[in-house]
Amino acid sequence: MTDLGLAATSNRPLTFDVLLPAPTDGSTRARLGHLRTPHGDVQTPVFMPVGTNATVKALDPDDLVEVGAQIILCNTYHLYLRPGHERVARLGGLHEFMAWKRPILTDSGGYQVVSLGDLRSVDDDGVTFRSHLDGSTHRFTPERSIAVQEALGSDIAVCLDQPVAPHATARREVAEAMVRTHSWAERCLAAHQRPDQALFGIVQGGLEPDLRAESTRVIASMPFDGICIGGLAGDESARQRRETLDVCVPMLADDPRPRYLMGLGSPADLLDAVDAGIDMFDSVLPARVARNGTLWVPGGRLNLRNTRFLDDPRPIQEGCRCRACRTFTRAYLAHLLRADELLFYRLATCHNLTFVLDFMVRIRAALAEGRFADLVREQVALRDNPTADGLSA
């Protein structure tokens, strides 16, 4: 229990317990945690596969359970436009609609409005945008985003924010977007009513240390169930990202709530962010690169478009438990990719998601056994000396 009275309080829809806090010697801020949500428990650090249109592309719920997904993310922007949040609500909510019984986090739609929608205008009240599907005009306000997420019925909703691209944005604009994000966070909190849904706030502030610090202070002062760090996993360098996390996370050292870095997905980046003290992640990356023919293996990746795989009778990754590796050869998968066969996309997605989710299992095991520093060293060595046929990641 803390002064904010949020964690481990039985009347909250979400509780978070830090099972093993970061060591006091300051060698890492990595920690082992346990989230309880209305649809079940989640071990952290956790990676959330992304189910944009109420489906993780190419997989069904059985596949998701098999790859080891504990919780998935769905996109509010996409589901609002199609099939419509009110339709999803009429059909019993998002879990029922997509037959996924485990937890779901929805984003706010803010990021897609900027990246996919034809953004028409942002003002202090909200954003007006055109649908990327049919050009129709829509408006999201903080209240609207919360209403849409309440209709969808996710376990965790997040506040509408105004993300900005770090490198393309002047400091003044970063500051303006941050202030607006803070104002919208208050409005989201005031609007949010659904008692079986948690609400996370979002820290913004670009790559400006003082703005990040201010944003962390402001967002952490509000009674959210968790703290998102937004505006990263974009065009910043790994070093810039780490420097930003090194501003935000220490300020949350005594905060009992989960920390969620939005949009990060490569194993090396995940490991570094766990080390920086992050508990939750999501990204389309593992599935997207899989569909493009890039399969992750320890220390690197295979590009199945390379002709040498056409005669390779080995599995993608020796010893991998996934549906692709336990049944099929690289040769067969390379053939399916060339023939643009639908089965390729499912099998490749199963492999990369299994790879990243098993990597998170290893991170949690290392934390539980006090071997996290060893795991980091081992991964750095593996990247410096990739397996014989794995390209450097």
Next chain:
Amino acid sequence: MTDLGLAATSNRPLTFDVLLPAPTDGSTRARLGHLRTPHGDVQTPVFMPVGTNATVKALDPDDLVEVGAQIILCNTYHLYLRPGHERVARLGGLHEFMAWKRPILTDSGGYQVVSLGDLRSVDDDGVTFRSHLDGSTHRFTPERSIAVQEALGSDIAVCLDQPVAPHATARREVAEAMVRTHSWAERCLAAHQRPDQALFGIVQGGLEPDLRAESTRVIASMPFDGICIGGLAGDESARQRRETLDVCVPMLADDPRPRYLMGLGSPADLLDAVDAGIDMFDSVLPARVARNGTLWVPGGRLNLRNTRFLDDPRPIQEGCRCRACRTFTRAYLAHLLRADELLFYRLATCHNLTFVLDFMVRIRAALAEGRFADLVREQVALRDNPTADGLSA
């Protein structure tokens, strides 16, 4: 045992037992049979899903077992061009390559050479064609087609034939193609060596009753393991097809070998052809229409592009055991189709293949219980009075 000495002979790679012959009253020529192949047994009448590129589109082998596939067909033309039959042989043969443990029938490539390849010339020795993939020139002779199928290692190979489109072809051309098909059948028999692979001959002759009779006589006189009826399931009417079968099949009444009508796939057509005495079928139709949004239900079909399904909380077909019906609503499937989500193609294919394979189970059960005529009557009544939301098939 018969004068041809083929059926139930232990040194043949394929045996066929007629468990229940057609009734002597002539009310139907439908019969119940049992095929034994090197990769397992097959109950007939049987429908074979098509795995063009060594994959039944969107399904993996577990899905195929779940929908109830006893045997599948793979396309020699496609596999010859990509990934190449020699590569498949090096990788352990087609079963190993695609991880399908049950029987496989390969076609000869003759049909695809005409329908997909840019056909350059047909002469008495063989056909020269251009690949639909890269325009490269290739030549298939009867000997070459057999060699390719032997390399692939299917349980059942078929002879190279020269199919002709019934309506687009003058009688003289039909007759020439038939004579050539007979000559190629002899050469295929002479070339075929693989002891663990059966070989089927193909009857041609278009819609000309006397040519069909001649072709049936010639092909049945050769020591094939089974008799294909080719050149149908094209642009002929159901009546023309039945009239042709009524020429061919009675001539095979005392022949112990399985009869395979190539390319037929709609439930109504299958029922009529079983009644006409056919044991084996294949078609891309159920899977192809599924991928286009057409789902089969008793007595009709649902077009999931219809907006009324967007709010329909029912399964595609009440009581259906398939992966789509036991988990998802019409509303969700209609959403996936509109969003062009990969999961749609798998679920829709699972449903239509389950539908047609369960229909074959019902046909076999009706035959075993002497109720085949009842089933035919019931199906005709259902088509005349489709279910409330099923369009007439």
